[in-house]
Amino acid sequence: MDLDYRLDGPEDAPLLVLSNSLGTTWPMWQAQMADFTRHFRVLRYNTRGHGRSPLVDGVITLDTLGQDVIALLDHLDVERAFFCGISLGGMTGLWLNRHAPSRFERIVVANTAAKIGEAKGWLQRAATVRQQGMAPIASGAAERWFTPAYRESNPGVVKLLVDGLANTPKEGYAVCCDALAAADLRPDVAAMLRPMLLIAGAEDPVTTVNDAGWIAAQAKQAACVTLPASHLSNVACPAAFNQQVLTFLTAGAAT
Template sequence: MDLEYRLDGPANAPVLVLSNSLGTTWTMWDAQFTDFNKYFRVLRYNTRGHGNSPLNGGKMSLASLGKDVIDLMNHLNIEKASFCGISLGGMTGMWLNRHYPTHFNRLVVANTAAKIGDTDAWLTRAKTVRTEGMQSVADGSASRWFTKDYIRARPGIVDALVDGIEQLDPLGYAACCEVLAYADLREEVAKMERPMLVIAGEHDPVTTLAEAEWIIERASDAQICLVPASHLSNIACPVMFSRQTLNYLTSGATHVIND
């Protein structure tokens, strides 16, 4: 198993898989980790092309990213888990819901869509990053990820994330842009069997509330939660994100979080 991963928490606790967004690493979950670890054995991994997870030598796809999760679970002898992913990680979760439903209890997919953005725009970004490096996308990342108010209020957090995207491998980032260029689950949503919570950012310009509602209207078992954030809602609204996620994932379990 060549994916970079960490598995933390009590060996007898149920497992929660966390999947990062494009341009981030597993550190994006730092604000959630303590709360999640009270109820789950937390499996964090870096999507290929991010952190120390290498490209696989072939052309990546949403299917290959999803199969990476299944391979990792098999490697760790995890038969069933809960899942939480954001943006690209959310799309990975929806793909897993469609193709490997028996491996999961419930899934939380945040700031995502059945089809994210425009194919040509993603391909253009991939080409730009390969020729000009990560600085070409880092400069505009803060405004895509956060509201103006949050950027003013939390400059340290924002700057650290922008620094992080600058350190990514351009080839890995570009490969994931190409995954998003062709990833399209619009014909698959109605066939997703497992329960999902769709978290949407009220001010998200990348994956809008309307796109989250589109999923809810078509999925067989899905709920929506709106948070006052832009695209990285787990960072902008960490307490609300953690509470809503845990409420949903532990519903019907022995330990339930009360509002």
């Protein structure tokens, strides 16, 4: 297994996979760890081209990122797991719900959409990064990720995440932009069969409340909640985020 990953929490607890947003690494989930590890063995991993997770030869697609999660489960000899992903990680969760439902009990996807943005914008962003590096992307990240009030109240947290984005390998970021340019799961949502919770940010300019609501209306077993956040709701509203995720993931017996 070449992906960069780590495990925390009780070895005999059910496994919960956490999947990061574009341009972040597994510390983005730190505010969830104390709560989540009370119930789960938590698997965090870094997406292809992020952290110490290497790129692979050829084109990376959303299929690649989804198959990486399945390969991790196989590597750990885990037949079924729970899943929570945000932004790009949330889109990975949607893909898993469509293409590998038998491997998951329940799935949470936050601040995501069945199609995120437009292909032209992602391809332009990838080209910018390849030509100019990560600085132009990092310079505007705080405004995309957090509300003005959160930025003012939590400058240290914001700086840590933006600095991490600035240090992301540019080709790793660019190939994931390419993957997002091509990714469109809108025709597949009605065939997503596992119980799923969508978490939206009320002030998210990237993946809107309407994007989440559309998925919830189309999927078979889906609900949607909104938190007072922008794009990184797990960071901005950790207590509410943790409560919503745990209430959903621990509800009733596995179905």
